[in-house]
Amino acid sequence: MLGKRIWKNGEINGDDYAEFKSVFGFDGGNLTLFITADTEYAVFLNGKFVYAGQYADFPWYKVRDEIDLTAFAKKGENELNIQVWYQGDENFCHYVASPYLAFSVVRDGKTLDKSDENTLSRSLPVFVSGLKKNITSQIGYSFKADFSRGEEEFTPSKVVGPSPETVKRPIKRLDVLPEKPAERIGNGIYDLGEETVGFPFLEFEAEEGKEITVSFGERLENGRVPRIIGDRDFSFSLVGNGKRVRFCNYLRKFGLRYFEVENAKILKIGLIPVVYPFKEKKLSFGSPLRDRIYSVAKKTLLLNAFEHYTDCPWREQGFYALDSRLQMLYGYSAFENAEYQRGALALMSEDRNATGLISIVVPSSSKLVIPSFSLFYIIAMEEYAANTGDNRLIEDYFGKIESVADVFFKRIENGLIPLFTDENSWNFYEWNEGLSNEGFFDKEPLKEKFDAVLNLNAAMAFRSLSKICERLNKTEKAKTYAETAEKLNGRVNEEFYDEKSGIYKATKGDGKFYELVNAYAVLSGAAKGGRAREICEKLADKRSGAVECTLSMLSFKYDALLKTDREKYAGYVLSDMDGKFGYMLSEGATSFWETIKGGADFDGAGSLCHGWSALPAYYYPLLLGK
Incomplete structure (x- = not known):
């Protein structure tokens, strides 16, 4: 179906841009483009933009798109142009493999054109290849477009491999919306009015050879867009040619609200928004505040749905197992269908980290893992089956689910799972002192061999695996995992429950009252009956002196309270959400923040749009009967 894998001539390097051109005849009918590439592609037919955005994948799980070209075609000769950006180096959004493009153009089942050695190619004009300037270590490279440079001639492509084996994109393609210009609000400052995700575009004039810097961000600080934050650089650059230039980078999706531009006459700047075509549930809760919070929570989910879930569109764009499990759960309430969850879980299931756990983000070549996040992969798989009634996914990937669980099962020592001590395992739980284990990055040795958090989390995951086995009629295995x-x-009750204080300690040496640890104790079933009720009294007591759950883990606190006594604590959960999320709205939020500290957190790098903070999209319908 697809043609051969091809690339432009010359040395292969990371951060490389290529353009491919092919001409074919067309005399009517239905015209379809089949395409796959590493890393991103943008398609143009007869000079008109068609679509952009390769589904993130693995070399062994290559995804193709099938794009209807009929509306863009004309009778006679048609020119197909395809731009490709090859990332080529490790970050949190890309699995490093070799660059290539493979495509075929098919009319009613007959191949009219396909990629091979006759396809013409060259370095993509304007784009500077090999720049390798990071935005962040997670997102990877920025870009530079130089309009003062000349263009290379097209030459025949080189074949770099046979036609790839592919699977059809498991979800819908993103909708590309009309351009959204930003409004000039100050000297060089432009405001989109709200957090937006899309392709950056500009119309500008600058002297020939003059480089301009475009900074982007989610907030202003002293009237400027914070560009340099630690080792991060939120900017891209353009070089003028003395003329008016219209430019759009269809190979990168950015999340932002503000632009700042230096040294150029800006005629227009903004984003071409992209959004996943979810069918949203339209609900009202009889309260203007709650209706607004619910709407912004859904928007937060939408802004973090690219080809897969992302944690935050501005700073990382990473597909984490914990973050996405929360986004999936909230999405079952916010949207009508679940094909997006299914596609995301299938992609995660294709991960092949050498540890047997799920990589810190997917897809990526990173060796890092967060062991507790792999447990949420198991939980998310069970929740998918429970929410959809579809057992095919858990059946298809049961081997993967069980192999992840087996990593923990085989480590059990004296009845507990010890912390992971290898150089690639970060024992992270949440962004609280005592539970983030940030000393991992400084290679600090662990103070304890065991903790309560990992074991309670594992107990929750093994219960989920038991339910999976029940669904698949694996009765003996269900019993074993339960x-x-x-x-x-x-x-955990023997080692970490403190009778005197009536709480579960994170470790034997840490007696602080962590809300997350004790919520896990309730949810895992370690704390039952009167003990669970006593813990929930403390969880709901603002005078308890607890180390509170951050927004990332707040749902576990809510779930523990509702599991123990829904009638008693429903009002508390609603009031707590009204307060926290209403506060963000009062501070001008157009999407919900990574933490309640907003942009000031993480030394000024806190995200103002984070998928795990869309809780109201789930809890308002749950508790208000919608």
């Missing part, structure tokens, strides 16, 4: 969960709970 017993494993109960045994872990028993050992």
Whole structure:
């Protein structure tokens, strides 16, 4: 179906841009483009933009798009142009493989054109290849477009491999919306009015050879867009040619609200928004504040749905197992269908980290893992089946689910799972002192061999795996995993429950009252009956002196309270959400923040749009009967 894998001539390097051109005849009918590339592509037919955005994938799980070209075609000769950006180096959004493009153009089942050695190619004009200037280590490279340079001639492409084996994109393609210009609000400052995700575009004039810097961000600081934050550089650059230039980079999606531009006459600047075509549920809760919070929560989910879930569109764009599990859960309430969750879980299931766990983000070549996040992969798989009634996914990937669980099962020592001590395992739980284990990056040795958090989290995951086995009629395995969960709970009760204070400690040496640890104790079943009720009294007591759950883990606190006594705590959960999320709105939020500290957190790098903070999209419908 697809043609051969091809690339432009010359040395292969990371951060490389290529353009491919092919001409074919057309005399009517239905015209379809089949295409896959590494890393991103943008398609133009007869000079008109068609679509952009390769589905993030792995070399062994290559995804193709099937794009209807009929509306862009004309009878006679048609010119197909395809731009490709090859990332080529490790970050949190890309699995490093070799660059290529493969395509075919098909009319009613007959191939009219396909990629091969006759396809013409060259370095993509304007774009500077090999720049390798990071925005962040997670997102990877920025870009530079130089309009003062000449263009290379097209030459025949080189074949770099046979036709790839592919699967059809498992979800819908993103909708590309009309351009959204930003409004000039100050000297060089432009405002989109709200957090937006899309392709950056500009119309500008600058002297020939003059380089201009375009900074972008989610907030202003002293009237400027914060560009340099630590080792991060939120900017891209353009070089003028003395003329008016219209430019759009269809190979990069950015999340932002503000632009700042230096040294140029800006005629227009903004984003061409992209959005996943979810079918949204339209709900009202009889309260203007709650309706607004619910709407912004759904928008926060939408802004973090690219080809897969992202944690935050501005700073990272990473597909984490914990973050996405929360986004999936909230999405079951906010949207009508679940094909997006299914596609995301299938992609995550294709990960092949050498540890047997799920990589810190997917897809990527990173060796790093967060062990607790792999447990949420198991939980998310069970929740997908429970929410959709579809057992095919858990059946298709049961081997993967069980192999992840087996990593923890085989580590059990004296009834508990020890912390992971290898150089690639970060024992992170949430952004609280005592639970983030940031000393990992400074290679600080762990102070304890065991903790309560990992074991309670594992007990929750083994219960989920037991339910998966029940769904698949694996009765004996279901029993084994349920017993494993109960045994872990028993050992946690023996080692980490403090009778005097009535709380679960994170470790034997840390007696602080962590809301997350104790919420896990309730949810895992370690704390039952009167003990669970006592813990929930403390969780709901603002005078308890607890180390509170951050927005990332607040749902576990809410779930523990509602599991123990829904009637008693529903009002507390609603009031708490009204307060926290209403506060963000009062501070001008157009999407919900990574933490309640907003942009000031993480030394000024806190995101103002984070998928895990869309809780109201789930809890308002749950508790208000919608």
